[in-house]
Amino acid sequence: MIELKNIEKCFVTKAGQTFVLRRINLTIGQGEFVTVMGPSGAGKSTLLSILGMLDHSWTGEYRLLEHPVHKLKPKERIDLNKRYVGFVFQQYHLLDNLTVAENLDIPLSYRNVKGSERAATVADTLDRFQIVGKKDLYPSQLSGGQQQLVGVARALVAKPKLLLADEPTGNLHSDQGREIMRLFQRLNDEGTTIVQVTHSEENARYGERIIRLHDGWIAGEETVTDRIGIEAGSPAR
């Protein structure tokens, strides 16, 4: 589904070039649940932004479902993003002035979905995530876990093939975090490809593969099964 070849990104400052990502070569298959880990500043979020086509200034080759992203213009990349990608953020990033239902409606309206169809999809999503009772509340009236639940619902409302999650449980209580991760696991079981960035080894175990980044380089790659073998104790999966 995703194929990255020699992806590089750097900032040019007065002091010279500062690389954020170096020669990233990575393949992610459809239906995989991949975790990107590494210390702060390793380039995890930047890699996610490139995968989600929110970042356009990089070099290398990127293919998403056979679309050569590296050859597309920014507008075409936005269209591709709208067709295939959903985003979940650590800070939830719900729009403060919109209700829960309106927050779910926004990605659909940007995809020019008809009003009646949008209303039906939003109603289905509210029902699926069991947040019908919260539909008229504003984000500030929800707990962190509830906000992230809405964030996940919003990411999925347009039925993306690829879900990108940047520290999705970083701001949540551990119980709430586990709930969100179990939800991710269910979505993955239903066929959604997931790439998550996390610092949490526990969260990583919900996936199948771990990519480790360090100073912009891929420092290592392992499957969760390998990891289980290394560590003592039972993984979540």
Next chain:
Amino acid sequence: MSALLRDLRYALRTLGKNPGFTVVAVLTLALGIGANTTMFSVVNAILLRPLPYPDAGRLAGFTTNQSGPDLEDLSRQSRSFAQLAGAQIWPLDWGNGAEPERVQAAVVTGQTFEALGGRAELGRTITPADDRPGAEPVAVISHGFWKAQLAGEPAALGRVLLLGGKPYTVAGVMPEAFEVPRAVADIWLPFQAAAAEAAPARGAHLLRSFARQAPGVSLASAQAELDAIVGELKHIHPEEDGEQTFRLVPLQEQVVARSRPTLFLLFSAVFVVLLISCANFANLLLSRSARRSREIAIRSALGAGRSRLVRQLVAESVLLSALGGAAGLVLAAWAQGLAAKLPPVSARLAARVHLDVRVFLFALTVSVATGVLFGLLPALQLTRVKAGAENLAGRGAGTFRESRVSRGLVVWEIAVALVLLNGAGLLFKGLSRLASADPGSGPNAC
């Protein structure tokens, strides 16, 4: 359409959650739009609306003064005019006591009121029968004079006024808004009665003349007929009329010609005020950019294209400017009295200064244009924000370019403020000179 309504609904909610910003922005625009709407209401009353006479489009004025006999000849010979009339300011002393009062009177020819379609509020107007040698001297008075000097009593009809030592019987009272163009007065007297010596003199070109064209006759064809008659008159009376010109222009043009430059100057001044308000407004919108860059980054990440984001932001600025326009209309309604006291506005014209549909449409157009034009720059600036990790984390706001635009707007504000200050200084100096100038027509004038 539904997307636009949704944008406006969200915009209303966003503004409602930022009352401080909203109030400052609305008041900033209200000042500029209100001043322009007020000034436009004066321009509308004086320059744009037809003169307050029935079928005013058929009224034409002569560019030079005519004598009574010339007008009579033209009236008799032409077929292009329903009525031909003339008037002139004729200040007179009223009363015969120790201190007679100077009143603003005017002499008018017999067809003046009929040409203007003026009907008396009380009694009757001056007719051709009153403007004949030997006719009973009558006077028609203004509503203001009737109220102020004659206590507004119906018994004023038939009362004898001693004007310039000659008795005139009050025949009628005109409505409040009525005036004879270019001969604004409180008392109108028949030309033959009040100016008995000048009236028969063909060389006494003292009447400011105007005509009502006959139905279906154009100004050009009336002028053509006039030229033919005048050619004959010049031939018969070469001494008195040899140098005379008889050119017609629409009466509206003639009446407003002197007011136009002053109004243009005043309108320019308030337009500069609007430009300053708009620059302030744009700066206010830019100042919010830092706080909104996160929201824009989120919307981009959710799939919003730049045009979609610009549309949303412009909807907000148009909503703000519409609110500013509404507040400006309230301000304009309050400032009507003030505007009516401006130099080019006569007391009677002031009565015509009010907010009508045209003024409302003006305010609406200015509001929408302001919202679109001055909301677009901050919107384009703000939507340069990309949905990358930096901006989503709130670390990408406040760019060099943003501060450069902001500084550019401040320079713009200072520049137009200086233009306004210079203009205001020159206008003040001009008005001071005008006020101290001798008009040559005061009580002591020869």
